[in-house]
Amino acid sequence: MEKPQEKSTPTSSLLLAFRLESRPVLLIGGGPVSHSRLIHLISCGSHITLISPTITSEISSLISSSNSSPFPSKITYLKRLYKGESDDIKVKDFSIVLTAIDDPIISKETYELCKFHRIPINVADVPDLCDFYFGAQFKKGLIQVMVSTSGKGPRVGAMIRDIIEDCLPEELESSVEGVGILRKELREKVPGIGGDKSKKRMEWMKSICDAWGLDNLKLFKEEKIREWVFINGWEKDRVVRPDQIPWNEMPEEIRIQYRKGMKKDKRVGKLDVGGTEMFFGLLGWVLGTALGALFMLGLAMLISWYMSHKS
Numbered sequence: 001m002e003k004p005q006e007k008s009t010p011t012s013s014l015l016l017a018f019r020l021e022s023r024p025v026l027l028i029g030g031g032p033v034s035h036s037r038l039i040h041l042i043s044c045g046s047h048i049t050l051i052s053p054t055i056t057s058e059i060s061s062l063i064s065s066s067n068s069s070p071f072p073s074k075i076t077y078l079k080r081l082y083k084g085e086s087d088d089i090k091v092k093d094f095s096i097v098l099t100a101i102d103d104p105i106i107s108k109e110t111y112e113l114c115k116f117h118r119i120p121i122n123v124a125d126v127p128d129l130c131d132f133y134f135g136a137q138f139k140k141g142l143i144q145v146m147v148s149t150s151g152k153g154p155r156v157g158a159m160i161r162d163i164i165e166d167c168l169p170e171e172l173e174s175s176v177e178g179v180g181i182l183r184k185e186l187r188e189k190v191p192g193i194g195g196d197k198s199k200k201r202m203e204w205m206k207s208i209c210d211a212w213g214l215d216n217l218k219l220f221k222e223e224k225i226r227e228w229v230f231i232n233g234w235e236k237d238r239v240v241r242p243d244q245i246p247w248n249e250m251p252e253e254i255r256i257q258y259r260k261g262m263k264k265d266k267r268v269g270k271l272d273v274g275g276t277e278m279f280f281g282l283l284g285w286v287l288g289t290a291l292g293a294l295f296m297l298g299l300a301m302l303i304s305w306y307m308s309h310k311s
Ligand SMILES: C[C@@]1(CC(=O)O)c2cc3[nH]c(cc4nc(cc5[nH]c(cc(n2)[C@H]1CCC(=O)O)[C@@](C)(CC(=O)O)[C@@H]5CCC(=O)O)C(CC(=O)O)=C4CCC(=O)O)c(CCC(=O)O)c3CC(=O)O
Pocket: 036, 122, 123, 124, 125, 126, 127, 130, 132, 133, 134, 135, 136, 137, 147, 148, 149, 150, 151, 152, 153, 154, 155, 157, 158
């Protein structure tokens, strides 16, 4: 009889945002996979040592343009084969190691060296030799999204990534920027880490994000709005909502931005008290009218009863 397959729950990976700015990274190989790794590493601002006897023309142009890149990355290119353990370049001198070569022996040797020195390594397309996998990812300004399929379907991961990328509204980049400026200024005005101050700061920021909603948060790029919210919100221990801003006192271009956001933004925050207030207002009006009508009816009945008994 066939033995039933053992059921095991597949483990997931710990998805992190690894900060590699100014950190040394070893990249081995000069083909298309190495090119895609290089693009990611440059935007991280890492210091890359690239070893490969051949490189694609795309890698070659990245190397030439790296000095004029807006990111503080550096590329040191060594045009030769990497020799593994006997190489002058030592894996222990790097924060992470990435290989994308068509030499399984050197790949395995590099993996063993990294294991020995406890340096995290990714051997492209060899899951057993990976401490971490790459995922399908995209970057929109400060927003980064990565999809992992736990190694099961990288192409499907890329397809899922495309769906997410397509449906993310452009303005989200501005909202992240806006909220970033507001947070920075708040921390400058109310400095300190931990304790009650920090707790209050976090609670206030949380409520502001919820009350303003994704789209409106971009308005915090405007100094006038931040100033108003600090004076009338933070300093008075209140969470102000966008509908409380005296928009007629704000410059025209800010008013237009707000109106545009109001038309579009269906993802209003949890503190969308504007809608709640309207609901209770309406309920009050209906109840008030009904009570008034009942009172009038009672009065009419009383008068008619009095009249009939009088005569
Ligand atoms: C485990 C992992 C380890 C790692 O490399 O980090 C891995 C492993 C393997 N990839 C293989 C093949 C392909 N890989 C791609 C593409 C990508 N592969 C990426 C990541 C990962 N690939 C990690 C898991 C990610 C996850 O968890 O989802 C992406 C997402 C990110 C990136 O590499 O940057 C990038 C898309 C990025 C983009 O489009 O933007 C394509 C499609 C294509 O080229 O368009 C194919 C051919 C189609 C196919 O096979 O599905 C094979 C079989 C080799 C063989 O058959 O010989 C293995 C080995 C195995 O599965 O055993």
